[in-house]
Amino acid sequence: MISRASRSFSRINVKTLSVAWRRPRVLLWTAATVVAVGFLVALEMAARGYGVPGPVTNQAREAIFAPKSGFLLYAGMALMMVVLTWRQRFIALGAAIGVDVVFLLVRWAADLKTTDGHPFGNGALWVILGAAVVAVTRRTGRERLLLLKGVGLGLLLVAGRKTGDTWLLITSKTRPTVLDQYVATADHALGNPSWLVGRMVRATGPVGAHVLDWVYVQLAVAAVVVALYQLRHVAAERRFPRHHLVRTFLVIGLLGPGIYMIFPVVGPIFAYGPGAMGTGGGQWALANLWPDVPPPAGGPQPMPYDGITPRNCMPSLHTAWATAIFIHSRKGPRALRFAGTFWLVATLGATLGFGYHYGVDLVAGVVFVITIEAALRALDRGWGRAGIQLVAYGATVFAALLLSYRFLPREMAAHPWFFGPLLILAMSSVVYGYLRTTRQWEPNAAPVRQPAPQPELV
Secondary structure, eight states: OOOHHHHHHHHHHHHHHHHHHTSHHHHHHHHHHHHHHHHHHHHHHHHHHTTSOOHHHHHHHTTTSOOSOHHHHHHHHHHHGGGSOHHHHHHHHHHHHHHHHHHHHHHHHTTOOOOSSOSOOHHHHHHHHHHHHHHHHHOOHHHHHHHHHHHHHHHHHHHHHHHHHHHHHHHHHHOOEEOHHHHHHHGGGGTOHHHHHHHHHHHHHHHHHHHHHHHHHTHHHHHHHHHHHHTTTHHHHTSOOSOOHHHHHHHHHHHHHHHHHHSOOOOHHHHSOOTTTTOSOGGGSSOSOTTTSOOOOOOOOOEEOOSSSOOOOSSOHHHHHHHHHHHHTTTSOHHHHHHHHHHHHHHHHHHHHTTSOOHHHHHHHHHHHHHHHHHHHHHHHTOOHHHHHHHHHHHHHHHHHHHHHHHOHHHHHHOHHHHHHHHHHHHHHHHHHHHHHHHHHSOOOOOOOOOOOOOOOO
């Protein structure tokens, strides 16, 4: 027979658990998890409809087959390890390397060639999945939740790459026409910077091109370096900071492809010729102009394009991600601040110099990321008046940019001395508003107490 005290204790536990589940942060995490799972399932089904594997299948394959990016998997494992002690980190790293060595030996014995991807990285994925199993079976309470957050952080980074690949496939299949003529015409207001930087990159020869290409490809690894600095105290404090770079990165990757669907653009190297790298639009290109001859500012119109090339130009998400790295590196040591600046400048040079983006894409990308960063920081503070105004203003400027590129490109090309500075002024106003607002949110440093004057002996 159950005693009255036991029944009372059980009711208290149930009530406490119910109250905990009604907490806003718990409900937010639950809703975010449900939305993320539903989003992945939807993308998987969409990819299957086009006869290719989706993000879930591609990620599961990398547990056995050679991964597309071993560096990205190890970067994801590094993010997961921020919740571990130093001893646990060394064990996890050793286990990952050991698993990779075994996979290398098996592939060598079976004479399996790695033609697409890297011959390493499987071990990192196995360690991340193993940490999830340990969290469920060997941890309880806050320790389980902390380890699961670390696992989720690592998996979200690597899954984001697969999700992005599927999104790009969907843009190429569902948007048969592109708006490059409109964007190229509007770009006259900025002096056609992609054509100018493209000639500069070509003049630097293979060395400059290889450096910019490496920076462009390894953007996620640079983000992990900054994120690791921000999360360096997680293992000691047993909690994550309220805001860090990974959150901004993920939101950019989630919202950006939606703009691709609204404003499909392939980029100057694909729409206007092969360019300096010897690749481009081929028969689908409007003309072979990039980077030698800027396109004429005629009457733009939608143009058909192939069903393979991603419509991933507007806005420039590489610019948005590089700007996020720059913003989050400002509070780091000098070396990290220098690296964040270098990555931003080099990424801008690569996006323009390789013909992947127009200048107006970069302007939109900066406004896009500043608005997202402001929204995330305002969310952490509870959506005060200043935060709402800043996010609303950034969203309005971003929408105005897209509308002007679509409906006013001829006017922008005809009056570059007016619209060019106006574009820069609009972008700068969003940046200024962000700096002014976030400085008010920063905690004021306590004044240094001056020692009281002491009487001197005469």
